[in-house]
Amino acid sequence: MSVFDHIEFDEHEHVAFCHDKKTGLKAIIAVHNSYLGPALGGCRMWPYANSDEALNDVLRLSKGMTYKAAMANLNQGGGKAVILGDPRVHKSADMMRAMGRFVESLSGQYISAEDSGMSVADLQIMAEETTHISGTKASYHFAGEEADGNPAPSTAYGVFTGVKASVKYHFGSDLQGKKVAIQGLGHVGYRLAEHLHREGAELFVADIYPEGVNRAKEKLNATIVSPDEILTLDVDVIAPCAMGATVNRQSISTLKAKVIAGAANNQLASEDLGELLKDKGILYAPDYVINAGGIIDIYHQKMLSSNEALKTHLEKIGATLMEVYTRADEQNLATNRVANTIAEEKFKK
Amino acid sequence: MSVFDHIEFDEHEHVAFCHDKKTGLKAIIAVHNSYLGPALGGCRMWPYANSDEALNDVLRLSKGMTYKAAMANLNQGGGKAVILGDPRVHKSADMMRAMGRFVESLSGQYISAEDSGMSVADLQIMAEETTHISGTKASYHFAGEEADGNPAPSTAYGVFTGVKASVKYHFGSDLQGKKVAIQGLGHVGYRLAEHLHREGAELFVADIYPEGVNRAKEKLNATIVSPDEILTLDVDVIAPCAMGATVNRQSISTLKAKVIAGAANNQLASEDLGELLKDKGILYAPDYVINAGGIIDIYHQKMLSSNEALKTHLEKIGATLMEVYTRADEQNLATNRVANTIAEEKFKK
Numbered sequence: 208m209s210v211f212d213h214i215e216f217d218e219h220e221h222v223a224f225c226h227d228k229k230t231g232l233k234a235i236i237a238v239h240n241s242y243l244g245p246a247l248g249g250c251r252m253w254p255y256a257n258s259d260e261a262l263n264d265v266l267r268l269s270k271g272m273t274y275k276a277a278m279a280n281l282n283q284g285g286g287k288a289v290i291l292g293d294p295r296v297h298k299s300a301d302m303m304r305a306m307g308r309f310v311e312s313l314s315g316q317y318i319s320a321e322d323s324g325m326s327v328a329d330l331q332i333m334a335e336e337t338t339h340i341s342g343t344k345a346s347y348h349f350a351g352e353e354a355d356g357n358p359a360p361s362t363a364y365g366v367f368t369g370v371k372a373s374v375k376y377h378f379g380s381d382l383q384g385k386k387v388a389i390q391g392l393g394h395v396g397y398r399l400a401e402h403l404h405r406e407g408a409e410l411f412v413a414d415i416y417p418e419g420v421n422r423a424k425e426k427l428n429a430t431i432v433s434p435d436e437i438l439t440l441d442v443d444v445i446a447p448c449a450m451g452a453t454v455n456r457q458s459i460s461t462l463k464a465k466v467i468a469g470a471a472n473n474q475l476a477s478e479d480l481g482e483l484l485k486d487k488g489i490l491y492a493p494d495y496v497i498n499a500g501g502i503i504d505i506y507h508q509k510m511l512s513s514n515e516a517l518k519t520h521l522e523k524i525g526a527t528l529m530e531v532y533t534r535a536d537e538q539n540l541a542t543n544r545v546a547n548t549i550a551e552e553k554f555k556k
Numbered sequence: 557m558s559v560f561d562h563i564e565f566d567e568h569e570h571v572a573f574c575h576d577k578k579t580g581l582k583a584i585i586a587v588h589n590s591y592l593g594p595a596l597g598g599c600r601m602w603p604y605a606n607s608d609e610a611l612n613d614v615l616r617l618s619k620g621m622t623y624k625a626a627m628a629n630l631n632q633g634g635g636k637a638v639i640l641g642d643p644r645v646h647k648s649a650d651m652m653r654a655m656g657r658f659v660e661s662l663s664g665q666y667i668s669a670e671d672s673g674m675s676v677a678d679l680q681i682m683a684e685e686t687t688h689i690s691g692t693k694a695s696y697h698f699a700g701e702e703a704d705g706n707p708a709p710s711t712a713y714g715v716f717t718g719v720k721a722s723v724k725y726h727f728g729s730d731l732q733g734k735k736v737a738i739q740g741l742g743h744v745g746y747r748l749a750e751h752l753h754r755e756g757a758e759l760f761v762a763d764i765y766p767e768g769v770n771r772a773k774e775k776l777n778a779t780i781v782s783p784d785e786i787l788t789l790d791v792d793v794i795a796p797c798a799m800g801a802t803v804n805r806q807s808i809s810t811l812k813a814k815v816i817a818g819a820a821n822n823q824l825a826s827e828d829l830g831e832l833l834k835d836k837g838i839l840y841a842p843d844y845v846i847n848a849g850g851i852i853d854i855y856h857q858k859m860l861s862s863n864e865a866l867k868t869h870l871e872k873i874g875a876t877l878m879e880v881y882t883r884a885d886e887q888n889l890a891t892n893r894v895a896n897t898i899a900e901e902k903f904k905k
Contacts, residue, residue, distance in 0.1 A: 209607035210559070210573040211582050211640070221658070224559040224571040233560050258558035291560070309570070314663040 215266035218556070221316060222266070227305035231297060232290065234306055235261055237269035238316050239285040242554045245315050246286025247341065247502060248272040249322025250306070250333075254293040265289040271472075271495060272502070277553040278527055278546060279499035280520070281506050284554070286317045294324035303329050307336030315339050320505045327357065341509035358504035363398030365500025365521045366470045369492050370403065370444060372525030373468040376532045377490045378443065383407035386442035388464065390434070391449025392419030395470045395498075399446060400427050413437035414449070438462060447471040454491075459483060468492035481541030492528055493546035499524060564615035567905070570665060571615070576654035580646060581639065583655055584610055586618035587665050588634040591903045594664050595635025596690065596851060597621040598671025599655070599682075603642040614638040620821075620844060621851070626902040627876055627895060628848035629869070630855050633903065635666045643673035652678050656685030664688050669854045676706065690858035707853035712747030714849025714870045715819045718841050719752065719793060721874030722817040725881045726839045727792065732756035735791035737813065739783070740798025741768030744819045744847075748797060749776055762786035763798070793817060801825040803840075808832060817841035830890030841877055842895035848873060 210222050221238040235258075238246040248269055255261040265287050273285025290306060292298070310319050310333065320342040321330055327343060334340045342358065374385055387403055388411040389396050397419045400410055410429035412420045413436070423429035438445060438458045445464040447453050451473030459480065467474070467489060474494045475481065484491045500521050507517040535545040559571050570587040584607075587595040597618055604610040614636050622634025639655060641647070659668050659682065669691040670679055676692060683689045691707065723734055736752055737760040738745050746768045749759055759778035761769045762785070772778035787794060787807045794813040796802050800822030808829065816823070816838060823843045824830065833840045849870050856866040884894040 209611050211575065211607040216575075218575065218577055219573075220575055220577075221661070222573040224568070226560065226565075226567065226569055228567055228569075258560040262558050312570070312663050312665050314661050316661050 210262070213262065213266060215263055215270065217266070217270055219266060219269065221313075222262075223309070223313065225306075225309040227302070227309075230299060230302040230305045231292070232302045232305045232309075233258070233292070234288055234290045234309060235265045236288045236309065236313065236317050237265045237286055238313075239266075239269040239287075240273040240554050240556075241284035241316060243277060243284055244282040245318050245339075246272070246284040247276060247281070247318045247320065247506065248285060248287040250288040250290065250319045250325055250330075251322035252290040252292060252294040252298060252324035254296075255289070255291050258291060261289050261291050273554055274547065274550040275495040275499050275502055277550040278493075278496045279503050279506075280523055280527070281502065283318070283502075283506060287322075288317065288319055290324075298324075298329070300332050303332035304336050307333035307340070310339050311337035313339070318509065321357075342505045343508075357394070358501040358508075359394035360398055361504030361517065361521055362470055362498055362500040363395045363402065364518070365503065365524045366395065366399050366446070366448075366468070366497055367402035368522050368525040369497035369528050370399075370446060370466075370468045371406070372528045373466045373490055373492050373532075374444060376529060377466050381406065384409065385444060386411065386440075387444040387446060388432070388437050388440045388442045389413075389446045389448055390437045390453060390469065391447070391471065392416075392423055393448065396446075396448035397423065399448060399470065400429060404428070411437065411440055411442060440464070444468060447474050452476040454480060454484075456480070456483070459487070459489075462487075462489065464489070466490045466492070468497055469494075470498045472498065475543060478543060481543035485535070485541045490532065491542050493531065493543045496527055496531060496546050497524060559611070562611065562615060564612055564619065566615070566619055568615060568618065570662075571611075572658070572662065574655075574658040576651070576658075579648060579651040579654045580641070581651045581654045581658075582607070582641070583637055583639045583658060584614045585637045585658065585662065585666050586614045586635055587662075588615075588618040588636075589622040589903050589905075590633035590665060592626060592633050593631040594667050594688075595621070595633040596625060596630070596667045596855065597634060597636040597669065599637040599639065599668045599674055599679075600671035601639040601641060601643040601647060601673035604638070604640050607640060610638050610640050622903055623896065623899040624844040624848050624851055626899040627842075627845045628852050628855075629872055629876070630851065632667070632851075632855060636671075637666065637668055639673075647673075647678070649681050652681035653685050656682035656689070659688050660686035662688075667858065670706075691854045692857075706743070707850040707857075708743035709747055710853030710866065710870055711819060711847060711849035712744045712751065713867070714852065714873045715744065715748050715795070715797075715817070715846055716751035717871050717874040718846035718877055719748075719795060719815075719817045720755070721877045722815045722839055722841050722881075723793060725878060726815050730755065733758065734793060735760065735789075736793040736795055737781070737786050737789045737791045738762070738795045738797055739786045739802060739818065740796070740820070741772055742797065745795075745797035746772065748795060748819065749778060753777070760786065760789055760791060787811060789813070796820040796823050803829060803833075805829070805832070808836070808838075811836075811838065813838070815839045815841070817846055818843075819847045821847065824892060827892060830892035834884070834890045839881065840891050842880065842892045845876055845880060845895050846873060
């Protein structure tokens with residue numbers, strides 16, 4: 208099956224297969240939609256079983272970036288790049304330079320950034336060959352941290368503003384005394400916990416690794432629970448910040464929380480679960496809306512914006528969610544469907 | 557099957573799938589090899605049965621352009637573009653502009669030119685959006701004709717110098733009194749006939765349309781024969797100037813000519829027929845070497861060269877064939893194999 212007929216092609220504008228014999232680079236760059244601007248999206252390096260799997264991944268992800276960028280109020284389209292190979296085995300500086308040249312050869316249609324299997328150092332090497340890179344450095348400090356290109360602090364802050372907005376919408380209150388269960392205390396999850404703690408939320412945390420949860424217990428007075436239990440707690444908010452698809456038929460059946468608002472990608476195992484959540488009166492913050500802080504950060508790195516401009520932009524995530532929730536209620540639709548519709552209106556599907 | 561695994565992928569550098577929803581444009585641009593320079597190659601519009609067929613075509617053709625450009629001593633690589641659709645039904649000026657924008661977006665990696673289903677007028681519309689187009693106009697006159705971007709006069713002149721070189725190599729003589737059978741009297745075939753007539757060759761011509769052969773009979777004293785007989789004549793040279801694959805096991809078995817040198821693409825039904833021709837003592841001018849006048853013309857149009865520079869370059873085709881023939885004899889190899897090897901040495905396969 209060819210690219211145009213691919214089930215995930217869905218109106219992509221440009222899909223480029225790039226091959227550099229000398230370094231063994233095989234990469235696919237996908238530009239889904241550039242109506243709002245050049246396509247921004249991470250470059251992932253992954254040991255795909257075959258190139259069909261890589262094509263599938265890049266098409267799905269670049270389309271997702273269009274929706275995310277539109278809802279993040281960025282004048283950017285959606286794109287993505289994948290490099291086929293095991294980053295621990297096949298990556299080389301020369302390969303990164305070859306990748307940089309391919310990005311450059313697309314004359315700015317696609318702007319690259321970090322993703323799985325790629326480091327800021329890799330992007331810096333790519334940047335020797337192209338200016339169409341973002342996230343290689345940041346000239347500002349954020350949330351008390353010195354930025355190094357890693358957008359996790361911004362993602363966490365964006366999710367935090369999203370949780371606050373969701374609680375406000377559903378309970379009509381602030382975070383003081385609200386019980387929040389965080390699934391996954393990695394780079395983003397832990398920073399989210401810090402923000403929530405500062406605003407008076409009571410935290411319940413779970414992770415398969417002990418380090419983050421132990422620190423949260425000690426510093427943020429969080430209660431540690433097992434990963435198996437975290438989604439079943441009698442809390443106000445569940446914040447999935449680990450793997451995708453944790454919101455599924457089975458987990459929904461035991462869910463007691465009334466708000467789902469977290470950082471993980473692809474939280475719903477399938478889109479039709481949006482209706483199930485609506486029918487059960489559970490408010491779901493569409494994942495790509497609430498976790499857009501990363502792409503917003505990368506955009507502002509590229510623009511060399513002030514810390515203040517970044518912060519203001521991140522705080523718009525709350526307002527965007529309010530718009531989604533309001534329209535969903537007015538039209539009696541699931542929030543994930545409404546988010547898709549609003550995004551499509553913006554990028555003119 | 558994905559692009560990287562495609563049987564015709566053969567070390568392509570860049571294969572871009574381009575889609576413009578508004579105009580319905582679906583196109584594939586392939587850059588096979590750019591070691592010698594940007595990839596030059598025509599843009600074809602064709603009602604492919606499906607996009608796999610289109611991919612197959614563009615990969616095969618762009619690879620062929622790398623070999624052709626290398627043997628034509630151009631500092632250009634090989635590329636090709638195909639637009640999926642029926643040019644009589646689906647083509648529009650807006651579609652041509654969208655195609656121009658895609659060509660432009662590749663920042664000059666690929667330089668487009670005319671091919672089946674596309675006219676000079678179409679290229680001129682594409683050129684509103686990109687400078688990476690050649691063959692839209694010519695500022696010089698050639699071989700007594702006013703050039704309009706159509707490279708047929710140059711192709712014919714190049715084939716003529718190739719026939720002359722081949723006769724010189726095989727018979728040690730010039731064209732005076734040599735019997736040449738031309739299969740196909742179209743734009744290129746007829747002009748070739750004129751050149752050969754001027755040098756004293758005796759012509760035998762065949763075509764499925766009567767116009768060209770009747771004119772050749774009247775003006776060039778040519779003998780008209782039926783298309784079925786043309787390859788079986790007792791002549792010195794056969795010049796295939798019509799469809800491909802006319803040199804096959806069956807036609808070789810009845811061939812009396814000692815030289816095959818013509819303008820058609822893909823003259824051999826399969827590469828291994830090169831050895832059969834060698835064993836039978838028949839000198840074969842590799843098609844993409846002798847018919848490179850078109851790409852040479854397009855290159856010089858782009859360069860705004862003088863008529864003299866173009867003519868000198870076209871006459872190098874004879875010298876290149878001499879090099880192929882000499883090495884083939886020295887190494888006891890088929891001429892088509894030797895041409896491939898020399899090309900691969902040039903573009904560093």
